[in-house]
Amino acid sequence: MGRVLVTEDDDRIGQLVGRALRADALTPGSRADGSTGADPALGSEFDLTVLDLTRPGTDGRPVLRRLLAERPGQRVLVLSAAPELGTRIAVLAAGAADFLARPFAVAELVARVRAWMRSAAPGAANRWFQIGPVRLDLLDCLATVNGIDVELALREFLLLQHLMTRAGQPCSRDELLADVWGLTFDPGSNVVDGYVRRLRGKLDRPERIETVRHVGYAYALD
Secondary structure, X not given: OOEEEEEOOOHHHHHHHHHHHHHOOOEXXXXXXXXXXHXXXXXXXXXXXXXXXXXXXXXHHHHHHHHHHHOOOOEEEEEEXXXXXXXXXXXXXXXXXXXXXXXXXXXXXXXXHHHHHHOOOOOHHHOEEEEOOEEEEOOOOEEEEOOEEEOOOHHHHHHHHHHHHOOOOXXXXXXXXXXXXXXXXXXXXXXXXXXXXXXXXXXXXXXXXXXXXXXXXXXXXX
16 A cells, blocks of 8 residues: 655645545545645655645745655655646656646546556656656656667657556547646647657557547557
């Protein structure tokens, strides 16, 4: 049973998240004070910390830096009301394992937590994420397949990361547009399909990214 620290100052959301995690056989801890959010993570063993980056009156970035500096093996899933691409890149470059924009669906948060619980053990996991022969360097936004570097544009990398962290789960086009492009609407240009097509051409097997009819795409589990 994995232990998850959730920093959430909204009691209602905190209770919803806690119930959802317990229902998924995970043990939640909680801490409302974002300015001291690193303290419980440093004082106890958690498999993953969910850190709110943008609390009113506080800045979670120093907490993130302190937590990763003092416990480099700690997985951190960052929540932020600032979903811009630059923010996502900055927290991933700092060493966060994942990023979820607020407002978020509790079901998606739990799905991301579950995906990271399936990934490699803490330590290298803060920087590396691997399924089969495909390995992502989350710090430098680089990918290798069978040990060979694969040249990916930034959005191709973010798309592959999104699909891999939800391996085996369907990802809708709307979900991908929101997470990878920061769009809340479909611009009508088939941007997701085009990027998936290019990404498939750069992997060792195009069928690693499956088409889910009437939904979107899923990363195939080996």
